[in-house]
Amino acid sequence: MSGAEERIDQMTFTLGQVWREMRVSCPHPDLLLAWKEGSLEPGASDYLEFHVNEAECPYCQAVVEDLERRGKDAAEESALLEELRESLLSSTRTFLRDQKK
Amino acid sequence: MSEFSIAKLQALDEGEWARLQEEYFPRIYFYVKKSIKEHQTAEDVVQDTFLGAVRGISNFKEEYTLDQFLFGIARNRIIDFFRKKKPIPISSQGDDGKNRSYLGLERFASERRSPDESAVAFEISTAKREALGKILKVFVQELWESEEFQKLKVLEFLLALGGRNKEAVAKFGIRDEKAVAGIKFRALERLRALARQMDPSHEWFEGLWKPGAR
Incomplete structure (x- = not known):
């Protein structure tokens, strides 16, 4: 590999790290919602299909799952999430009070 | 939200x-x-x-x-x-x-x-990493605004996901590897230009300001 090729390789490696860690191309949740509802223009919709389903962005996939969950009847919310909500509230509240001491 | x-x-x-x-x-x-x-x-x-x-x-x-x-x-x-x-x-x-x-x-x-x-480390400080993140976000925003979604997909594949030029040819139906290399090269040029705009005091990306740097 030439020196210039190696420099480009190193630069793109760092760009990749920063791109992933800072979620550079992750769209706003409102755009993800519009995409799921089919109200985005074809180009943008096609891009989001790539970003979420082909590139498998885990953050955007998690947002989409959450949006789908919210769209359902509250009664359908899984018991697992409800349990998690309660245990999180309790542990965080206890921790906050300990931190304040 | x-x-x-x-x-x-x-x-x-x-x-x-x-x-x-x-x-x-x-x-x-x-x-x-x-x-x-x-x-x-x-x-x-x-x-x-x-x-x-x-x-x-x-x-x-x-x-x-x-x-x-x-x-x-x-x-x-x-x-x-x-x-x-x-x-x-x-x-x-x-x-x-x-x-x-x-x-x-x-x-x-x-x-x-x-x-x-x-891998060979290309270490950058936290401040430079944040600056690079901002530059990338501006660049991605430009592509959104100009509706260059195909280019955005290709660059995300190449830069964020470490995709190879050869893989991009097959995946995105691009003419050949030279065309893919051209997309990457022009993107890096634009990122350098943005870096120069955002780094007037020359503190982040010293290499850009050396004589002969493009």
Whole structure:
């Protein structure tokens, strides 16, 4: 590999790290919602299909799952999430009070 | 999406933390579950994430979003979880195209030595990393505004996912590898131009300002 090729390789490696860690191309949740509802223009919709389903962005996939969950009847919310909500509230509240001491 | 008061969170206000948790815990849980399938373990990681957020909120930087803050902690907790497991022999697996996804790369980083430790390091400071992040966001925004979505897909594949030029030819129906290299080259040129605009005091990217630098 030439020196210039190696420099480009190193630069793109760092760009990749920063791109992933800072979620550079992750769209706003409102755009993800519009995409799921089919109200985005074809180009943008096609891009989001790539970003979420082909590139498998885990953050955007998690947002989409959450949006789908919210769209359902509250009664359908899984018991697992409800349990998690309660245990999180309790542990965080206890921790906050300990931190304040 | 709700707005949250950083001041209240830093003051450890229980109500504000309860609101934040209510908004984010499902998303964090779904994110963690992509890497950790077992529910109880995933739950523990989610819990640990929010406790880590309480511990770290005093150092919260306003240029980040709470979204990035929380998901960043969750990601680190996932990496910690996998590093405690028995080490798996390093292979050249990272370069066989199977990890050309964010999830694949995260699993690769979590389950093995991170690419940082085994590749030639191109170390940059936190300030430079943040500057680079801003530059990339401006660049991506430009592509959105000009509706260059095909180019955005190709560049995300090449730059964010480490895709090879040859793979991009097949995946995106591009003429040949030279055309793909041209897309990457022009993108890097634009990023350099943005870096020059954002670095008038020459403190971030010294190499750009050396004689002969393009």
